[in-house]
Amino acid sequence: MNALDDRYYELEKILGQEFSRLSAESHTAAIDRIEKIVGDENLDCDFLRVDGYLFLPPGGSVTDLKHELNAAHRAGLREVERVDDIPVGKFTTDGVLRFPRQAQFHPLKYLNGVARATTDRGSRIFTETRVVKVEDGDQVRIETSKGYSIRAQAAIVATNCPINDRLVIHSKQAPYSTYVLALRVTREVEHLLLWDTAETAEEEKQTLGPIPYHYLRFARDNEGDVLIVGAEDHKTGQASDFEARLAKLERWTRDHFPFVGEITDHWSGQVMEPVDGIAYIGRNPGDENVFVVTGDSGNGMTHGTIAGILITDLICGRENPWTKLYDPSRKTLQPTAVADYVAENANVVAQLRDYVTPGDEPDAEKIQSGGGAILREGAKKIAAYRDEQGTLHKFSAVCPHLKCIVRWDGCEKTWDCPCHGSRFDALGRVLNGPAISDLEEVESSENEIGSAVESQAELSGHRSSA
Numbered sequence: 499m500n501a502l503d504d505r506y507y508e509l510e511k512i513l514g515q516e517f518s519r520l521s522a523e524s525h526t527a528a529i530d531r532i533e534k535i536v537g538d539e540n541l542d543c544d545f546l547r548v549d550g551y552l553f554l555p556p557g558g559s560v561t562d563l564k565h566e567l568n569a570a571h572r573a574g575l576r577e578v579e580r581v582d583d584i585p586v587g588k589f590t591t592d593g594v595l596r597f598p599r600q601a602q603f604h605p606l607k608y609l610n611g612v613a614r615a616t617t618d619r620g621s622r623i624f625t626e627t628r629v630v631k632v633e634d635g636d637q638v639r640i641e642t643s644k645g646y647s648i649r650a651q652a653a654i655v656a657t658n659c660p661i662n663d664r665l666v667i668h669s670k671q672a673p674y675s676t677y678v679l680a681l682r683v684t685r686e687v688e689h690l691l692l693w694d695t696a697e698t699a700e701e702e703k704q705t706l707g708p709i710p711y712h713y714l715r716f717a718r719d720n721e722g723d724v725l726i727v728g729a730e731d732h733k734t735g736q737a738s739d740f741e742a743r744l745a746k747l748e749r750w751t752r753d754h755f756p757f758v759g760e761i762t763d764h765w766s767g768q769v770m771e772p773v774d775g776i777a778y779i780g781r782n783p784g785d786e787n788v789f790v791v792t793g794d795s796g797n798g799m800t801h802g803t804i805a806g807i808l809i810t811d812l813i814c815g816r817e818n819p820w821t822k823l824y825d826p827s828r829k830t831l832q833p834t835a836v837a838d839y840v841a842e843n844a845n846v847v848a849q850l851r852d853y854v855t856p857g858d859e860p861d862a863e864k865i866q867s868g869g870g871a872i873l874r875e876g877a878k879k880i881a882a883y884r885d886e887q888g889t890l891h892k893f894s895a896v897c898p899h900l901k902c903i904v905r906w907d908g909c910e911k912t913w914d915c916p917c918h919g920s921r922f923d924a925l926g927r928v929l930n931g932p933a934i935s936d937l938e939e940v941e942s943s944e945n946e947i948g949s950a951v952e953s954q955a956e957l958s959g960h961r962s963s964a
């Protein structure tokens with residue numbers, strides 16, 4: 499969609515009107531590009547043009563909504579308009595904006611189609627090949643975990659959170675977990691996108707990061723329509739009450755959509771939130787031929803497509819008007835962005851307290867099948883998971899990135915790092931960077947606190963120059 503997760507009004511305040519306009523232009527171009535690819539390649543991926551509606555929750559500020567409408571117009575989205583109602587659902591709201599000609603599609607069907615289209619043209623895709631190093635140079639050198647190396651004119655690291663950049667990017671964005679439910683729809687509905695403005699920080703008791711808001715769309719499976727609704731975000735690894743969050747989300751959904759039936763799925767995903775609300779797409783800071791894509795916030799589908807357009811131009815040496823907007827090396831001096839930057843990084847350093855806290859569970863015997871907990875064994879923190887057969891698996895709880903202590907995520911059954919968002923499956927295998935290696939099965943040494951402090955000091959040094 500070209501309705502930004504972080505709002506045009508906010509973006510204009512942080513980066514100015516021209517960047518706001520370029521942002522709208524790039525997201526609109528991304529939707530058009532996806533539509534063109536779907537048409538040209540004849541992809542069967544449920545692509546549909548739909549309208550999007552931004553609405554105020556009870557007590558929301560009408561003034562803020564008017565500011566957003568005016569900022570969207572200044573950004574070039576002249577067709578955005580204020581309307582009286584949302585066509586679907588039971589809402590009492592003081593204000594709604596309609597963003598016409600958004601789009602939705604089935605991301606995996608689309609991805610499969612694009613993969614097929616590229617391999618048909620001679621590209622090759624290698625799965626199960628873990629990259630552990632990306633070195634810049636006239637020829638980029640890429641190393642895999644099996645010891646192979648690849649040389650290329652350019653490399654693009656598009657791993658949600660970059661695995662090549664140890665420090666700089668990670669101090670400018672923060673990982674957030676978001677929760678999603680899919681519920682069966684029991685009658686015909688008009689497909690649309692829907693999201694509200696955030697609740698207030700006070701209501702959400704959230705002191706860090708963007709305040710969670712609700713986002714919705716409809717999709718179709720073999721049995722009919724489902725409503726997909728998400729919200730209840732928190733900083734990754736820093737909440738363990740996922741059942742309560744899903745229950746609250748379900749109550750909210752049933753209150754507003756009485757026609758939904760059973761829950762067909764639930765999950766949580768990870769969103770990288772950049773401090774100034776704009777993704778990082780372009781040359782990796784300090785590199786010439788290595789590129790990154792990250793900081794997607796809630797606009798991953800369009801940001802991914804923007805990256806395809808922009809990075810192709812950068813590699814081919816073509817001018818692109820969006821280069822500066824998305825430059826991963828940009829510095830944002832606007833006070834609110836700087837304050838968020840300081841708060842997020844102070845939060846990272848605060849996670850080191852985990853080295854001196856007790857474990858979640860004093861007795862490993864109490865960990866249920868399918869469950870996990872952090873144990874304390876002397877000076878060490880151990881990530882312990884009991885599989886469905888009752889066998890206990892133990893790993894060092896020290897994240898291999900910069901040595902924060904991971905935490906158990908009962909919703910996804912993963913170990914999540916509260917610092918920069920690395921995630922590991924229940925058996926310690928890395929799923930999401932910046933970590934590039936698994937949790938160690940061998941228990942960690944007593945020097946962990948010292949080396950963690952060193953790692954974070956290294957990060958602090960970079961922070962002052964970021």
Ligand code: FES
Nearest residue numbers: 897899900915918
């Ligand atoms: S992701 Fe950075 S310390 Fe774990």
